[in-house]
Amino acid sequence: MKVIVSSTGNTMDSPVSPIFGRCPWFALVDSETMEGEFVENEATKAMGGAGVQSAQNAARAGAEAAISGNLGPNASQVLTSAGITVYTAGDMTVREAVEALKAEKLEALAGPNVSRDHGKPAGFTRGGRGQGMGGGMGRRS
C-alpha cells in the first residue's frame, strides 16, 4: 500500500509534520518495502488553497492512505472524495508512523480536526481587513 505522510524533512527518520497542506515535504511510502519517495511541497508558497493542492497531489500520486498531525477542511474533503483514509500521528517519525499504521495503532480521522488556514503563516492574509480591524477606538472602518 502507498501511504502519503506529511513530513518535516526528507528522510524516513524525519518527524511527521503537524500540518498537512503546508508541510515542507511529502513522503510517499511503500508500506511493504518501507521505502519512501520524498517530494518538496510546492503548496507551501500558495496564497490560498494549499490543502486542496496538496491533497490532490497525494491522490494523483496514487496514495491509498495518508498520515498527518492534523488535517484542515479542504484537504479533508479532497482526500475523502479520493477515497483516502487519513490517520493522525503525533510525536513519530515517518518510519514509525507507517509501522504504527501497519500495526493498526493509528487513529483514523472522521473529518477535519483543525480549521481552515490553520497552518498558514502570518502575512498570508486573505482579506484586506486584517491590517487594521478593530483599530484603536473600537471602530472598524
Next chain:
Amino acid sequence: MRIVVASGKGGTGKTLVATSLALVARESGPVALVDADVEAPNDALFMNPTIAAREPIMQPQPVVDAELCTHCGRCAEVCQYNAIASLPESTLVFTDLCHGCGSCMLNCPAGAITEEYRPIGYIETGETQGMRFAQGILEVGEAMATPVIRALGKMASNEGWDDAGLTVVDAPPGSACPVIEALSDADLALLVTEPTPFGLHDLKLAVQVARDVLGRTVAIVINKHGTGDPAVETYCQQEDLPVLLRIPLERRIAEAYSSGQPLVQALPEFEPGFGALLEGAQALVAGRAS
C-alpha cells in the same frame, strides 16, 4: 474628479472624512458619495439615503460536467487559486477560493467546464441630501469583495458621476485587492491616519500601494490629532506628502459620530477645515493634470 478615501489601518476615520467632505463639497457643485467598504458599509448610517435601485452582483464559478471530464488535471494546473482539485475519478470545485477568472473553462481540452453565476452581493443607488449615493454590500459568508467594488466603480464611471462633479469614495481598510480596486480610477488617494505607531505602520503600506504601485496622487488627513507621537508628521514631511487636514481627538466628535451625525453637521466649526481639504485636494489634482 474622484477622491478615494482610504487608510491602511482600520478605525482611523475614513467614513468620518468621506461623509463630511461630500457634504461640504455639495455647496459648490454636484457630488456623489460612494461607499465601497462593502464588508461593512456604514456611510448610510450617517446619510440616511433614499435607495431607488438595487442590483445583484453575479460572480462566475466553474461547473464540471462529470460525463465529459477526462480527469486530465489541466483545470487544476491552470488555476492560480488552487480552487480545483482534479482527482483520478472526480473533480472538485472550491467556490470560496475561486476568483471567477475563467481559466479552467478556457483551458479544458474536453470542453467539460461551463460557468454558472451566483449572487455574491449587490449595489444600491439612490440619493441623500441633494447628492447621489451608492453603496456596495457583500453577502455574509462571501470572501470576494473585489467584484462588488469593481461594479460600484464601473457604475459611477458609466453614469458620468466623475465628469459631472466630485465623487467621494469611502474605501475599505487594508492594503490588499479590495483597496487596490477602490483606488483604480482615483484622481486622488486621500489617506486617513492617526498619529500612533499602528497608524504610521499601515500608512506606509497604504502609501506604497497608492503612490508607489498605482501611481496615484496622495494626500493625508491626520485624525485623532494631538494624541500619540509626531512620527506620522515626520514621515509625511520626509515623503513630501501634504497633510490637508488635522482632526483633533475630542469627546464631542466621538459623541456626534456615535449618534450617527456627520461631523460638519453636528459641529459646523469644522466646515472651514473640510473646505480647505477640498480646495487642497482640487489643487493637487489640477497640479498633477497640468
